[in-house]
Amino acid sequence: MSRGSQSLSVLVVAGTRPEIIKLVPVVQALANAGSMRVRFCHSGQHEELGQGVLDAAGIVPDERLMRPVAPDIGALVAGLTTSIGAALDRQRPRAVVVQGDTATALAGAMAAFHRQIPVAHVEAGLRSGHIGRPWPEEGYRRMVSRIAHWHFAPTRAAAQALVAEGIDEPFVDHVGNTVIDALYWALGRIDADDTLGADIAPLLARAGKRPIVLATVHRRELAEGDLRAIAEGLRALVAREKVELVMPLHPRAENEVLRDLLGRVPRIHVVEPLGYFAFLRLMRASRLIVSDSGGVQEEATALGRSLLVLRSETERPEAVMTGTARLVGADPALLLDEAQAALARPAPGPSHVFGDGQAAERIASRLARDLLAREMALTA
Numbered sequence: 001m002s003r004g005s006q007s008l009s010v011l012v013v014a015g016t017r018p019e020i021i022k023l024v025p026v027v028q029a030l031a032n033a034g035s036m037r038v039r040f041c042h043s044g045q046h047e048e049l050g051q052g053v054l055d056a057a058g059i060v061p062d063e064r065l066m067r068p069v070a071p072d073i074g075a076l077v078a079g080l081t082t083s084i085g086a087a088l089d090r091q092r093p094r095a096v097v098v099q100g101d102t103a104t105a106l107a108g109a110m111a112a113f114h115r116q117i118p119v120a121h122v123e124a125g126l127r128s129g130h131i132g133r134p135w136p137e138e139g140y141r142r143m144v145s146r147i148a149h150w151h152f153a154p155t156r157a158a159a160q161a162l163v164a165e166g167i168d169e170p171f172v173d174h175v176g177n178t179v180i181d182a183l184y185w186a187l188g189r190i191d192a193d194d195t196l197g198a199d200i201a202p203l204l205a206r207a208g209k210r211p212i213v214l215a216t217v218h219r220r221e222l223a224e225g226d227l228r229a230i231a232e233g234l235r236a237l238v239a240r241e242k243v244e245l246v247m248p249l250h251p252r253a254e255n256e257v258l259r260d261l262l263g264r265v266p267r268i269h270v271v272e273p274l275g276y277f278a279f280l281r282l283m284r285a286s287r288l289i290v291s292d293s294g295g296v297q298e299e300a301t302a303l304g305r306s307l308l309v310l311r312s313e314t315e316r317p318e319a320v321m322t323g324t325a326r327l328v329g330a331d332p333a334l335l336l337d338e339a340q341a342a343l344a345r346p347a348p349g350p351s352h353v354f355g356d357g358q359a360a361e362r363i364a365s366r367l368a369r370d371l372l373a374r375e376m377a378l379t380a
């Protein structure tokens with residue numbers, strides 16, 4: 001991906017499914033701004049998961065790195081820091097954009113820091129208040145805040161948290177979450193093209209008139225006992241209510257517990273990870289969503305779907321404040337109670353609390369302005 005005529009080059013780094021989804025609008029907005037040359041680096045952290053979104057957006061990575069061979073997450077960060085660093089040496093950008101709280105985001109920020117390239121942090125300032133929950137994300141996000149130059153906060157509370165931590169206020173912009181830009185873009189694509197994400201259609205048809213419950217579980221800090229408790233709650237829900245439950249798995253080994261406990265239960269469908277467009281079709285068709293995902297909290301709120309969050313705290317309290325979400329932790333009885341209550345009341349209705357779909361444009365115009373000013377100062 002390489003557009004724009006001037007020498008202001010920006011390298012956008014992403015490697016996991018949610019980062020790719022949330023950075024596609026940023027790549028598009030930077031390219032549309034016209035004054036910058038945009039390059040995209042795929043770190044390889046999730047090798048295939050985000051590919052469908054990149055294809056649909058027509059983004060071909062300028063750098064596609066191999067996922068480092070790493071026995072643990074610390075070694076993964078070390079390997080990614082080295083490989084992304086080498087990509088920075090080849091591309092020599094004027095700024096690096098990272099997103100969120102992944103190993104790729106931390107490694108990309110550290111690689112840039114060591115080369116004295118300023119870092120723009122997208123989705124900065126979310127805080128759960130507990131360094132170990134979610135782990136390692138909360139720690140990674142805080143570490144990136146310490147070395148980033150621009151801090152693009154998705155919510156007002158996130159912007160305030162950054163300022164309270166001593167980040168220079170002029171470099172904190174409350175722009176909204178780019179996941180909402182991605183959502184509107186993707187819904188537009190789905191509505192214009194019946195074939196996009198159509199692989200979910202047979203499952204939706206099978207549900208017939210029964211309400212669909214969508215469940216996803218993937219937080220690393222969940223112990224096996226937590227997974228068993230969540231599975232128990234979901235089984236009880238399907239036993240009590242005539243619902244159809246779909247659980248797309250996350251590519252992680254702990255899924256064996258979920259497969260074991262849920263795989264052969266009637267009206268429960270444990271499926272492989274879905275492409276983004278199929279997943280959004282499923283979300284839109286769902287009556288209730290049960291998830292520990294960050295992006296899903298934002299999307300469910302924007303779509304107006306009832307949501308139970310499988311955590312005991314969230315860095316997205318707005319989802320709870322708007323009445324979309326309830327926190328149920330890994331407590332099966334609470335999960336069942338809250339699920340039944342949510343199925344009995346009307347859906348909450350869409351909210352814009354996480355963004356209005358213009359976040360990426362705000363990010364691009366701020367970067368364009370600052371990079372141009374810096375360039376002019378250098379050449380003066």
Ligand SMILES: CC(=O)N[C@@H]1[C@@H](OP(=O)(O)OP(=O)(O)OC[C@H]2O[C@@H](n3ccc(=O)[nH]c3=O)[C@H](O)[C@@H]2O)O[C@H](CO)[C@@H](O)[C@@H]1O
Nearest residue numbers: 018019099100101102137248273274275276279293294295
């Ligand atoms: C602490 C925390 O919460 N951190 C989050 C974490 O990501 P997450 O928890 O949101 O991750 P997932 O749940 O994997 O992804 C969700 C996305 O994937 C789509 N999806 C889902 C299932 C599927 O079968 N097919 C799909 O396409 C779905 O629509 C959504 O957009 O890291 C991100 C990057 O830094 C952060 O931004 C984000 O805060």
